[in-house]
Amino acid sequence: MTQPAPTARRDAQPSAGPQNRERGGRRPAGLRADARNLSLLGVLAALVVVGGLTRPDQFLAASNLQLVLTQASVIGVVTVGMTFVITGGGIDLSVGAIVALASVWATTVATQEYGFAGILFTAAAVGLGCGLVNGLLIAYGGMAPFIATLAMLASARGLALQITDGRTQIVTVDAVLDLGVPDAYVLGVPPLVLVFAAVTAIGWLLLNRTVFGRRTVAVGGNAEAARLAGIDVRRQRLYLYLLSGLCCGIAAFLLIVLSGSGQNTNGNLYELDAIAAAIIGGTLLSGGRGTIAGSVLGVLVFTTITNIFALNNLQSDVQQIAKGAIIVAAVLVQRRTLRDSAT
Template sequence: MNRTTTLNVHSPRKPLAWTHHLSKSSTVLALAVLLVVASTLSPHFLAPRNLFNVLRGASIIGIVAIGMTFVILNKGIDLSVGSIVGLSSALTATFAPYGFFTAALIGIGTGLLLGFVNGFIITYLRLQPFIATLGMLIFARGLVFVRTSGSNIVVDNPTDLFSFIGSGYIGPVPMPVVVFALVWAVAALALRYTTFGRRIYAVGANEEAAWLSGINVRLNKILTYCVSGMLAGLAGVILASRLGVAEPNGGTLYELDAIAAALIGGTTFDGGIGGVLGTVLGVLILSFLSNVLNLLNVSPYSQMLMKGVIIVLAVVVSEWRKRA
């Protein structure tokens, strides 16, 4: 087949109009119902301090989830993001005495590098994304334990800027929330208005058709994993700044929260369908649900069971939307 064949793959693949609107409206409705029920069950839920604390914690997962959304839209998966967060956090804490920008550059750069390795292995060595990123999950976590020797790394004499990124405020809004909002805005604009974003949808919707239309599929996939790794690295920087310490288990299971948020928000494993707005709503649903369960003194183990059920239900709903 002639590669120069003209195909209309530059626009995001969309489900039927009514299912597309149903996806967004149902997620918004679920969030609204959760807020009403949570405020009824706990009088402390709507306290401004509690809400801002929830948003601060949600910001770190949210940044990771936005990167995961890019990968899933490209019909991939990245299981390594939690370990990358942990490694970035450890390196950021290690280099914090050399200044915030040095530490942040190393933390984010590490995530970018590991994301590139993921993309290269998947595209050029032709490993399945699940296997490649699972291997990176183990490798990066091993690096964390090597660097930390299984103990916390305390940030010595952090600069004001370093502490501000994780613990500061702009008005009443925590700085991590501001960073999360900026990442969301840039990601949304990139997916909607840039060639790179449109090609992510095109490759996810139909990789062969995208290749035949002249898109460099390999490069697009590599760049997508680079975005995921870079945002995981940024999340690690914020985590180290917020806690003032890097933990050996930092970022553990973040990949599951990120995947769940994307699926709840309407992004599907079929690729080419979804977006970061839905992912943000998914992050908020998971974060507020976890918070109200904590306020009600529900066991963390029971919360894990509920999160597993939510992930399965999100996949079931995703399949229903696809077939509708």
């Protein structure tokens, strides 16, 4: 008797088609992300060793470690917002200028009359307002993110200079200044670091555990496919720039607490530091992949480098060269990773 063809057995076997390749490709991607974070932790540990060997009495002091974390908090909050924007396929060159504008607007004499709440609300509102303008121009105005945020950079810097007339605005609200003194530390941790930790935790949950995060990744990976899947791409992009603006407002408030003043020069080159930290952390510059944990590690690496250079009285231009080399290396690693995954 003729044996039937074993089609059912063949169909039950795993296929070598696209779905199986995609399923098999996700596992190495997760492993690469873990390896990347471990590599950044290794770099951070190496920097701590270097700082401890070159300036053991200063670098390893509790006050200096608190300073490193506090300085990382300001740019770190900005980087969380930047990570979302880049993951969604955009870019924001205006974050530093928005921080400057929010900080000077929140420290005017009129604003300080409303006390702690007035300063905090103004900083957040200015950040959200700037993010709204960016989002409307990009999402609904059809402007390229590079051009729209570059225009915001120039406008916000100019307005900040006009408000201050080139002068430093001193904060006189005790409730704000008290957050920066050691008596306000919680178990030795500065309040600014706690805010940064909270923003990081919320950002991680938002990106990895919510529909908003999945839509952000989908829009950054393939906007047209996301649109066909029913995602309102324009509205999602608007939300991303609103989120970035809010992070800038929070960072401006932290900077006010840290410096006790508002200046039009605040946030200088924050956009480059935030983009660089996100990239070396593993966020894909072309969009579609982002990692909050990696971005935070990138911030800590850059802040530690800055601190080591300052303690060793090294030139700032050498520091910028070192950062530039790290950025180039991170982009080259990204390109190689994409090429390997494509093959």
